[in-house]
Amino acid sequence: MTDQSKNGDVRGNGGELQQQASTPEARLTTNHGAPLSDNQNSLRGGPRGPTLLEDFILREKIQHFDHERIPERIVHARGSAAHGVFELTESLAAYTTAKVLTEVGEKTEVFTRFSTVAGGAGSIDTPRDVRGFAVKFYTKEGNWDLVGNNIPIFFIQDAIKFPDLIHAVKMEADRGYPQAASAHDTFWDFIGLMPESTHMVMWAMSDRAIPRSLRMIEGFGVNTFRLVNAEGQSHFVKFHWRPRLGTQSTCWDEAVKIAGADPDFHRRDLFDAIDKGDFPEWDFAVQILTQADADALPFDILDATKLIPEETHPLKVIGRMTLNRNPDNFFAETEQAAFLPTNIVPGIDFSEDPLLQGRLFSYQDTQLSRLGTVNFHQIPINRAKGCPFQNFQRDGHMQTQVFTGRANYEPNSLAESGEAGGPRADAKGGFTSFRAPVEGEKARLRSETFADHYSQARLFFRSLETPEQAHLASALVFELSKVSLEHVRVRVMGNLRNVDEDLAKRVADGVGMALPKKNPAAAEPIDLAPSPALRLVGKYPASLKGRMVGVLVTDGADGAVVKAVQDAAEAAGAAVEIIAPKRGGAKLKDGSTLKADHQLAGAPSVLFDAVALVLSAEGCKQLLTEGAAIDFAKDAFGHLKAIGHTPEAQPLLDKAGVEADTGVVDLSNGADPFIKPAATRQWDREPKVRILA
Ligand code: HDE
Numbered sequence: 001m002t003d004q005s006k007n008g009d010v011r012g013n014g015g016e017l018q019q020q021a022s023t024p025e026a027r028l029t030t031n032h033g034a035p036l037s038d039n040q041n042s043l044r045g046g047p048r049g050p051t052l053l054e055d056f057i058l059r060e061k062i063q064h065f066d067h068e069r070i071p072e073r074i075v076h077a078r079g080s081a082a083h084g085v086f087e088l089t090e091s092l093a094a095y096t097t098a099k100v101l102t103e104v105g106e107k108t109e110v111f112t113r114f115s116t117v118a119g120g121a122g123s124i125d126t127p128r129d130v131r132g133f134a135v136k137f138y139t140k141e142g143n144w145d146l147v148g149n150n151i152p153i154f155f156i157q158d159a160i161k162f163p164d165l166i167h168a169v170k171m172e173a174d175r176g177y178p179q180a181a182s183a184h185d186t187f188w189d190f191i192g193l194m195p196e197s198t199h200m201v202m203w204a205m206s207d208r209a210i211p212r213s214l215r216m217i218e219g220f221g222v223n224t225f226r227l228v229n230a231e232g233q234s235h236f237v238k239f240h241w242r243p244r245l246g247t248q249s250t251c252w253d254e255a256v257k258i259a260g261a262d263p264d265f266h267r268r269d270l271f272d273a274i275d276k277g278d279f280p281e282w283d284f285a286v287q288i289l290t291q292a293d294a295d296a297l298p299f300d301i302l303d304a305t306k307l308i309p310e311e312t313h314p315l316k317v318i319g320r321m322t323l324n325r326n327p328d329n330f331f332a333e334t335e336q337a338a339f340l341p342t343n344i345v346p347g348i349d350f351s352e353d354p355l356l357q358g359r360l361f362s363y364q365d366t367q368l369s370r371l372g373t374v375n376f377h378q379i380p381i382n383r384a385k386g387c388p389f390q391n392f393q394r395d396g397h398m399q400t401q402v403f404t405g406r407a408n409y410e411p412n413s414l415a416e417s418g419e420a421g422g423p424r425a426d427a428k429g430g431f432t433s434f435r436a437p438v439e440g441e442k443a444r445l446r447s448e449t450f451a452d453h454y455s456q457a458r459l460f461f462r463s464l465e466t467p468e469q470a471h472l473a474s475a476l477v478f479e480l481s482k483v484s485l486e487h488v489r490v491r492v493m494g495n496l497r498n499v500d501e502d503l504a505k506r507v508a509d510g511v512g513m514a515l516p517k518k519n520p521a522a523a524e525p526i527d528l529a530p531s532p533a534l535r536l537v538g539k540y541p542a543s544l545k546g547r548m549v550g551v552l553v554t555d556g557a558d559g560a561v562v563k564a565v566q567d568a569a570e571a572a573g574a575a576v577e578i579i580a581p582k583r584g585g586a587k588l589k590d591g592s593t594l595k596a597d598h599q600l601a602g603a604p605s606v607l608f609d610a611v612a613l614v615l616s617a618e619g620c621k622q623l624l625t626e627g628a629a630i631d632f633a634k635d636a637f638g639h640l641k642a643i644g645h646t647p648e649a650q651p652l653l654d655k656a657g658v659e660a661d662t663g664v665v666d667l668s669n670g671a672d673p674f675i676k677p678a679a680t681r682q683w684d685r686e687p688k689v690r691i692l693a
Helices: 054-064 160-169 187-193 197-205 252-261 265-275 289-298 330-335 354-370 453-461 467-482 486-499 501-511 559-571 616-624 627-638 647-655 671-678 685-690
Strands: 079-088 107-116 131-139 141-151 225-228 234-243 281-291 318-323 348-350 546-554 574-580 611-616 643-645 664-665
Touching: 079 131, 079 252, 079 265, 079 330, 107 318, 131 501, 141 234, 160 354, 187 197, 187 486, 197 453, 197 486, 225 685, 234 289, 252 265, 252 467, 252 627, 265 318, 281 289, 348 354, 453 486, 467 501, 486 501, 546 559, 559 574, 559 611, 559 616, 559 671, 611 627, 611 647, 611 671, 616 647, 627 643, 627 647, 643 647, 664 671
Parallel strands: 546 574, 546 611, 611 643, 643 664
Antiparallel strands: 079 107, 079 318, 107 131, 131 141, 225 234, 225 348, 234 281, 281 318
């Protein structure tokens, strides 16, 4: 029973307060606007009697809840997104009429969604996986969606293999696992049987597939597109995103541990950075090729398993994207965002890449089952914002537009009698397909020019720095060791021998198997000049900008050292968080209390890019029996991070097996010497902490 008090609030039987609205504007209503008097109790026949079917308020609320979920994306289900702006800095007017690429200084609103591919919507952020990098530009000429990845190539050459690829990588059909992992039989079975996937597998096994932050990944349009200029001439184009923060990856062991410590690691990182005004930025760049340039390539520009080395075809930076606003509502925006490669604007066109051609059908189609209606373009996040959209498409589920008048067909002459006649096609400014010549017999064919599956896989491996090569080899060892079918391992290894004999030997040795015979290659691989741009290590300057330093502080610690680390790290562009054995903070040497951002057990060092241990002698002694503290130091060392420390922390470092090196810095001489190693991983340390293939 409820009891109405004087101020209008209602108390339930347990005496709990039920908040009441005091104005019509503040009051709860049903979906249809009827005001509610009670949001705590359903309508019952007597205080202990049955709930009545008549309770339309209960039924509406529960029924809405029952239908809250929509089917998740079949791929790229797990994603995080942000709003932002794209600013063009250099015009491509010689190549295209697209306003978004020709009006220098123009700021175009964007919505960008990053994603993993294989896992479900509730899976972890840090599996070994490709990352989606989808950008919706709300241009003046309609939405342009550049639906790319953080890897410039793809597994397959023809869209007809996509369902097979995805079935193979997702959880196995009978057992429903593994979730968000490629290390299992069916994935490697498919890969071994599909030599064209070898190049992409190199990338997927590289450190690119275990990024530290979504703010630190490159993006690629992957497929070849066309730019079409005012004269109707076409150039091929590849699109690239370059993170201003540089790239950074995790160690595999670190990625695995982050998954436990914070499954939302990337989502939180992106949200927090934007929330505090540290807006991530990417340069936007293009590679432009004439038909003659394309013909001179040693591979087919229409083959999505190939990249165009930027050493031979340099990138031209033409703009910048800044992500500066978090979504207000995850479901309404991030979940309902529908990216479509078919969303292009006049002046941009498709190539005949058979992978892209299949994508042109798939994305529109999948929205129908995911969002349930042909009117998904009317959902606010999907609406064209930069210009009106108007046509004679009508009705359908969830139609939200209220059309007036009789004009729902074209041609019509209604305007002749004074009625609104509706929009018309624009022969000059409207979208015109490039008049690409088409010839040949109708057949299910793969062009001979798609036959070389290994040269670029070799190019990629040989372009990497030594630690990256070792990580790639070790990732292959890890993944193949999870494969239970021996013949699958043998076949994959037989393909690898076409890539690089040394790599194949290292992997076979790591797995503990004999090196099998080389598989026959459809086209003998050739040696291409290495492309340093494919590396991660050393490609961008070392930086602490946008990174996170974790400072572990105990009671009795010297506050001046904490402050020195904080000041130096913040001056270098990093954020600093304090970790203490108790959430309430640490009582410092001078008697003051330093507030903590985290309790030690909930903030392992995997969540930080560099760490400092500012401990008192007594504090250190206590931590010697705290596993979380020992792991904190041990993992920071194992994950090649810089460790700053007070001399009093030495017993903990010893217990954690931390050995002296240039990345382990005594803070007695100030925090500055800690900053340089903190801005990078200590690659030299790696042979001391793990056996790599
Ligand atoms: Fe996708 N892909 N894809 N894909 N893809 C989807 O569309 C598909 C491919 C990519 O944040 C789906 O709306 C086919 C390449 C991203 O919402 C689906 C083929 C590249 C996203 C689909 C490919 C991508 C998707 C699932 C082979 C890099 C997430 C949900 C022909 C250039 C976008 C959806 C977001 C999503 C189909 C290959 C990138 C099923 C058939 C290559 C970033 O339509």
